[in-house]
Structures are given as structure tokens and as C-alpha cells.
Amino acid sequence: MAELTYRDAVARGIAQEMARDPDVVFLGEDVAKAGGVFKATVGLYEQFGPLRVRDTPISEQAILGAAMGAAMTGLKPIAEIMFSDFFAVCFDYIANEFPKSRYMSNGQTKCPLVVRTGNGAGSRFGAQHSQSVENWCMMIPGLKVVAPSTPLDVIGLLAAAVRDPDPVIFLEHKSLYATKGEVPDGEIVDTLGTAKIVRPGKDCTIIALALMVSRALAAAEILQVEHGIDCEVIDVRSLVPLDTKTILGSVAKTHRLFSVEENPRLCGWGAEIVSIVADEAFYDLDGPPVRITTPHIPLPAADNLEDLVLPTPARIVETIRRSLGS
Amino acid sequence: MSTAKDRSPAGSGLNDDIGEQKRLALYRSQVRLREAEQRAFDLFLQNLVKGTSHLSLGQEAIAAGFAEAMVKGDLSFCTYRGHAHTLARGVPVEKVLGELMQRDNGLMRGKGGSMHLTSEEHGVMGSYAIIGAHLPIACGAAWRAQYKGDKDVSVCFFGDGTTNIGAFHEALNFAAIWKLPVVFVCENNLYMEYTPIGDVTAVEHPAADRASAYGLERIVIDGNDADEVYRTAQKAFAKARAGEGPSLIECMTYRHSGHSRADPAKYRPEGELEKWKLRDPIKIYRERLKQFGVSDETISAIDASVLKEVDDATEACKAAPVPPEEIIFTDVYANGGWAWRN
Ligand SMILES: Cc1ncc(C[n+]2csc(CCOP(=O)(O)OP(=O)(O)O)c2C)c(N)n1
Ligand SMILES: [Mg+2]
Numbered sequence: 001m002a003e004l005t006y007r008d009a010v011a012r013g014i015a016q017e018m019a020r021d022p023d024v025v026f027l028g029e030d031v032a033k034a035g036g037v038f039k040a041t042v043g044l045y046e047q048f049g050p051l052r053v054r055d056t057p058i059s060e061q062a063i064l065g066a067a068m069g070a071a072m073t074g075l076k077p078i079a080e081i082m083f084s085d086f087f088a089v090c091f092d093y094i095a096n097e098f099p100k101s102r103y104m105s106n107g108q109t110k111c112p113l114v115v116r117t118g119n120g121a122g123s124r125f126g127a128q129h130s131q132s133v134e135n136w137c138m139m140i141p142g143l144k145v146v147a148p149s150t151p152l153d154v155i156g157l158l159a160a161a162v163r164d165p166d167p168v169i170f171l172e173h174k175s176l177y178a179t180k181g182e183v184p185d186g187e188i189v190d191t192l193g194t195a196k197i198v199r200p201g202k203d204c205t206i207i208a209l210a211l212m213v214s215r216a217l218a219a220a221e222i223l224q225v226e227h228g229i230d231c232e233v234i235d236v237r238s239l240v241p242l243d244t245k246t247i248l249g250s251v252a253k254t255h256r257l258f259s260v261e262e263n264p265r266l267c268g269w270g271a272e273i274v275s276i277v278a279d280e281a282f283y284d285l286d287g288p289p290v291r292i293t294t295p296h297i298p299l300p301a302a303d304n305l306e307d308l309v310l311p312t313p314a315r316i317v318e319t320i321r322r323s324l325g326s
Numbered sequence: 327m328s329t330a331k332d333r334s335p336a337g338s339g340l341n342d343d344i345g346e347q348k349r350l351a352l353y354r355s356q357v358r359l360r361e362a363e364q365r366a367f368d369l370f371l372q373n374l375v376k377g378t379s380h381l382s383l384g385q386e387a388i389a390a391g392f393a394e395a396m397v398k399g400d401l402s403f404c405t406y407r408g409h410a411h412t413l414a415r416g417v418p419v420e421k422v423l424g425e426l427m428q429r430d431n432g433l434m435r436g437k438g439g440s441m442h443l444t445s446e447e448h449g450v451m452g453s454y455a456i457i458g459a460h461l462p463i464a465c466g467a468a469w470r471a472q473y474k475g476d477k478d479v480s481v482c483f484f485g486d487g488t489t490n491i492g493a494f495h496e497a498l499n500f501a502a503i504w505k506l507p508v509v510f511v512c513e514n515n516l517y518m519e520y521t522p523i524g525d526v527t528a529v530e531h532p533a534a535d536r537a538s539a540y541g542l543e544r545i546v547i548d549g550n551d552a553d554e555v556y557r558t559a560q561k562a563f564a565k566a567r568a569g570e571g572p573s574l575i576e577c578m579t580y581r582h583s584g585h586s587r588a589d590p591a592k593y594r595p596e597g598e599l600e601k602w603k604l605r606d607p608i609k610i611y612r613e614r615l616k617q618f619g620v621s622d623e624t625i626s627a628i629d630a631s632v633l634k635e636v637d638d639a640t641e642a643c644k645a646a647p648v649p650p651e652e653i654i655f656t657d658v659y660a661n662g663g664w665a666w667r668n
Contacts, residue, residue: 059496065462105444106434107657165660242667
């Protein structure tokens, strides 16, 4: 058991998979010699050499296209897109190429690759370097979409993503890179499509993702201590495949549902889950499901402004307290 | 815009560098592409080919010349105008027409359609309908060959219009810096969909005039002469297999049909098509064979056997059922299904 940062967990996860399988290769901008702009890939170039860990030009389409061609023909590439906002300049591969090739070819074409990217706010980088783009990816049939919240999950889900035969979008949260967590020694492999109950409770269910998980947990603590409300917190972890069983099971127990989403409001992942719960667990509910999101605006850059728009523990507490009428 | 230059047949007889067997194969392939494409058009007019279709009528020498220079294991990356490139790798006409006609005997059982022909067993790694998307993908396949020490070459076909999209430039730089075994083949048929390429491009030769920006040789060839195409392909493949990096080849050609479906191509200046038809690649090649002493009977026998394959394929496709509904939900994910939740 060792304490590891989320950032170091990324490097350890990649190293674990590269050491296991010589077909795993890694490419991206500034990822090799420089160790990545977030220093999340330090040491990989030294450990695995220039043939397996490759710096690319600033060519997001070439990065993802090359990853796809390599994946189709036998490699298991991990591609880094520095900031998830840059998906917009290579979205053809994410929306049209990776997820459609197997279907269109009637099962002939494979695409086992992972796209890692720095997602989310908190670094005060403004509207083009801070977005939470999980909903851009979740809406596309054929993709898998994962967003870990702890160092342990980074390693386990990254390993699962690399071993998965489908294209996986792996969203690392930039504001979590410096956070720490306990990680056991040895190989770690998790399972895609599994949510985790990170705090059991009986009065309401809070579903959250990535950075929002710690905020939901902080809110749950305050709600317990100050208002006697016992919240169950679920880290959704994997948007596709989606572990609806865990979520529906929790709602059946607590009868109330709240989502905490960093993305702007429209078409956020929570909306999809709320609709599933409304369809399938309506009579389990004692009140309306409530979504706590960033408002539907581009993100402002200034400290005080960005802090105001992202869901905070205080806003979560306030929303839940009011909804539950206590 | 300069057009194909005149070129007398290379070599002095059937035993030149290409040889009789390969010449007959090049001829057969071109006739086969011509007949299959003509049939696709006829079937479109009969409403038996649905959706869209983009023909390579007039451009057959490029697909045939490259495919005949490729060996088993080499990979083709094609566009929506990809029937010819798919057929040229040996995919049966029935499989291609079946897909165009949305039948269960089609190459992808109707799940892909005419713009996405794929037959990995023949090295056809997909046909791509987003302009430029497959150039980086071909780089990736070539990267795998380089990484694993495989000797195959990835060949990527695209049009003149494709040279103005970002992915083209990203892929060329990428292939050049990594010295990838990939061959980029620009079929300059003088038009994007309807707009003449010269109206929207800063240089005269949309591909070749950009080559120097990526440290590559400037190559423009007569894309209607299958021998010239074949020889150029061989050279580029040898370079790629020797680890000497990518090539960018601009092939001058002309499509005899409209862009797609039943486009009447009214945007072409009068006389342009007629002028290019004088340089019809199949006409050129038939004369070439005769100059080399191939008999009329040999040529007619090839024509007849090709026609029979296309006729038989047409009948088989007409008789084939439409795809079953259950395949709607197959192969979204690698487990064969489409489940996104538990
Ligand atoms: C990104 C993108 N933009 C536009 C189109 C629409 N489109 C389809 S074919 C075509 C013309 C392409 O011209 P060229 O590359 O010369 O190929 P050709 O059709 O002549 O073979 C266009 C604009 C597309 N499919 N993808
Ligand atoms: Mg064109």
C-alpha cells in the first residue's frame, strides 16, 4: 500500500499496461520527453523508449487517426489529447470514425484504443480549457466513456480501458491530478460499467462524477452532521456502459435522487439518468429528481467567478436540504 | 490546368519490365471496374441501387494500377468513391453490387452502404466518407507496420478536393516525420463535387505542389495510363518497404460520370468530357495490348469473361433477400451487441 497522486496513478496505470503487453503504445503532444503538460506521463519515455512512447506534432486529427489505424491493425494505442476541449478539433474520429467502423463494416473492423484527456474546471483556464465534455462523448453509440475520481480508480479503470476491445474515452480531471489516495501494490484492474457506492445512506441518493464526487461527499458529511440527512453517494465512474442497476437499487432504497454534474446543464449525463429513473423507478420516488449542474454558460476564468458556477458542497447541501424540506 | 502528358508505351515488347501476364491482369482489372461501375449506374437508374453511389468511370487505371502493384497484406484505404479500389483488390463484384443494392449478400450486409465498402480479408480497410479522415488512419496502420517490423504498405486514395482539408496536411507531416510506409494517392479528376479544383486551390497541382512542404518529392503522373500508374506504385512501395518513408503521388485523371447518383455534371465546360474520353484509360490500354501483339481474341475473351462475372453478380443480387432486421443491433460493440447499460 502506498499513497499516490492521481497524476502519478496515470503514469503507473499506463506503465502497468505497457509492461504487460508490447502492443500497447502511447502517443500525444509533449507526452514523451517532457512527461506531459500535467506531468502525468513522467518516466514512461525513459522506461519504454522512443518507439513506444512518442511525441507528436500539434495535430489532433493525426493523433487520433493514427491511433485508430494502429488499433485496426493490431496495436492497442493510448492517445492523449491534452485538453478535452480540443476534442472539438478532432471530433470526426470520436464521433464518426472510432464508434462507427465496426458497425458499418458488419463487424470486420476493430478499434481497441483509449483516448486519455484532461477534462474539467478548477484551473482558471477559461472557457476553452476547462470544460467538462463527458456529454459530448456519452451521446455517441459505439464509444465507452469513463471518468475516475481517485488514484486507485485511475489505475484500475485505465487498465480496464486498455484491455477493452472497444474505443474508450478516458476523462482525467485536471483538478484531481494533485490529489492523493491509497493504492495497493501489484497489478490493479477494475471493470468498466460499474458504479461505486462511496458512502452508504438511507435518506437520498447523490450521483456524481470525477471532481464532483468529493464535493458530493463533503456535502453529505455536512448534511449528516448539521441536518441529520443520511445521503448515499454514488460515484458513477463509467457513463458508458452505465451501471443503472446500482443507481436504481439505491433509489429504491432512498426514494430521492440528486445528480451533481460539472457540465453545463443541457443534455448533461444526469439528465439521462434522471430519465431512466423516471421511466423505471417512478413509483420508488418520494419527490422529483433534482439536477445540480453548472449553469448553461461558457466558463468564466476568474477565481471568484469560476467558483460560483461549479456545483459546490454548499450549493449541494442547500439544494438537498430544501428539496427534502428540512 | 495541365492534363495528362503524352506517353508512348514503355519498353519494346511483352517482355519489358511489366510483362505479358501483368499487362493482361491490368487490362482485365480495368475492364472489370468499368463494367461493374457501368452496371452500378444502370442499376441506380432502375432504382435497384439505393442511397448514393460515386463512380470511378474514367479513373480505372489508378485503382487497377495500384492494386496490381500491391501484394497480399498491403492495405487499401479508400473513399466513398471506393467501389473500384475495393473491386481491384479482388473483392467479388457480387459482394459490392449486393451492398449497393442493400441486399443480404452485400459486403457488409447493407449496414455500411456504398460509401463504406470494407473487406479486411482483401486488405480493404474501409472506405471513408468524411473527406480526409482516412489519411491519418492510413498513417496509423503504417505506424503499426513500422513498429512490428511488418513489410506491408498502406495505400491511401483520395481526391483533389481532399488536399484542402486539415487532415491531409496533418497526415503528410506526420507520415514524413515518422517515415511511415504509407503511399498517398491523389486522384486529381479536376473537380471536387461540382467546383473545379483550380477555383479553390492556391497552387496548380493540389497535391504535388504541396509535397515540398513535407520534404517529399513532387510527383505528377498520367493517371489514365495503367502502366505509368503501376510503375510509379512499384517505386513508391519499394521505397516504403525499404523504410524510406511516404510518397505523395498526384494522378491526373477525369471522371466520365457526374459526382454521384445521377448528377448530370452540367458544370463542366463543353467539350471537356469528349476531350478526356479520347484518353479513356481502357481505350489506351487496349491499344497498348495490341501494340504488344496481344490478339483480338485474347482481348475479347477477357471482355466476355468480365461481362459474365458482372451479369452473374447482377442476377445473384437481384435474387438475394434484403438484410434481416436483427442485424440492426449487432456489432455496435466488440461483444457483438449494442448494450450501453446493465
Ligand atoms: C469533411 C467533408 N466535407 C464535405 C464533404 C462533402 N463531399 C463529399 S465528396 C466531396 C468532394 C470531394 O472531392 P475530391 O476530394 O476531389 O474527390 P472526388 O469526389 O473528386 O473523388 C465533398 C465536398 C464530405 N463528405 N466531408
Ligand atoms: Mg476530385
